[in-house]
Amino acid sequence: MAKKIGSEALGRFYKEGSKVRTRREWRGVKDTAYDFSRWLVIMGTLGKFIIKPRNMKAMLRYRWMANYLAVPMMVDRHTQGLRGEYLRMCHAEQDLIIDDVAKLLDKLFKGDRRIGNDEEFSKKVVLVDENEMTAVMMGFPMLEALSRETPSTYVPVLLNQHSMEYYMDIAEEFGLAPDVCPMPEAEAGVSINDDAPVLGACAIQCNTTCDGSLLGNGVISKRLELEDGIPVFQLAAPLRHREDDVQEYAAQEIRNAIAFIEKHTGAKWDWDAYFECAKRVNLATRCRQEWLDMNKTDYPQVFGSNLALYTETNYMAICGRVPAFAKVDRKLTKLAEQAYKKKKMMAKEYRHRAIIWGVQSHYYFDFLLWLVNCWGIAPLTDMLSMVSTKEIAEVDTPENREQAYYDMAWLTENMIMRNRTHGGYKVLLDELWDFVEEFNADMVILWEHMSCKALDGMHGMFEDRAREKGVNLVWVEHDLFDPRIISRQGVRDQINNYMRTVMREEPLDPSLEVLPDDQSW
């Protein structure tokens, strides 16, 4: 009966050499009808977007826009095998993210000098980095904080694993070293290829996440400032973010960034709007904390890609500025509580409880769901979801207005990824083993992103600690945006080999062990 979890062999939907799968999953009448209704909503969102002539013009101008043809498939990948509450949680998040990205694209093209060229609108736009907390925009409700890198590089890799190969090759053609992290490399490639929309009164770049991203920012800001005449502020958040002695400097950087935005847009910082956003940031923190607490029990609920993709978007890109996300926070919590009470499980069996650590492969984001479906490994949490759990000041008082600069600085310093890849071995190494104990995990799956110096240097120390603690440590190598270096199957093989040779186990769903998805989106 397809209604039952794990009743269909999920690997049989893949076809050698095909970009797409043969058909969608039958999940029983109720869940299939639900999934169908959400597919209709997604098609409506996409239809509404592309029907506008200026968006169509943009589709024909920017190469990375072709990847948006794969939006429904991204949702299918993240809902594989899901039923009941888990399917609903995934749709609640993904549908909102799709809507949010569609609005972001629509605004970018409205102001873009090559497409909509709406000058009045463009004057209200502040460009922000992809990997940047948008905390400094919490008090500017009259302005638009838009990221060009999110829709041109970050989202396309989630949609189509091969999407950034072209841009990485362009960057290398222009002399960038091929062992640079593919993320800043691809962002630089988009700028070099003249494929970034041009708009905005000013831009804020941040030294997130590392020297790799500083390199990319350098290439992008040169074009922005010297050719497009868009002034850029470099927000340099301290990397030793846990040290008290850097916090005053970090708060001053925030004051400077706000003053820069005021100067170039003529807008005035609005404390009411800021504290409204702060309330939503705290709500998101409390909800995430509740999900993580549930994940410490035998019945984890919001975990795997349901946790990872949403946290990245909500924590960093949204940062309390969009009320719709607060609604989804509550909805997810309600669904999770409901499933928890009924002791529901995402797969028919959880054989291992795993913490996923390191920077995950973006061309294989649904790997977390594959772990559950194929091997019964529950990915309880991942490094990029273990962000700040500190609540920030949310009541408007004179003291809290001063505290707010420190809070925004704290959030900026604790952006996803950099809060673990930088800040010393305590945040990257020590705390991992604290989480292993807290979550009662018996396995650590460590992504080894081969171009990330931040993590590679600690390889031996991770192994020593795992041996000391008697925890199964599985290394999974990848190259972040580049499946030509290690394919999706190459990623899966590393787990398959470990599970068969070290754990001597058989998969829950053998059809998923080897998939012909090299050509797939």
Added chain:
Amino acid sequence: MKKKCNCCKLPWWSKLLIATTGIFGLLFTVYFFNLDMKLTAMMEPWLLKWYDHVDRDKHL
């Protein structure tokens, strides 16, 4: 005199029902057999070729 066909004699609500069922059946077929993705997958190579001909100011 022209004869009316049987379906023209049907009451409005049954015509609506037939149309709705037809649209539903069509959309569900597209959804279930992944025809939407199969179509867009065919469009991608055409689009990629198109982008190669767009004028760009490509430099560092």
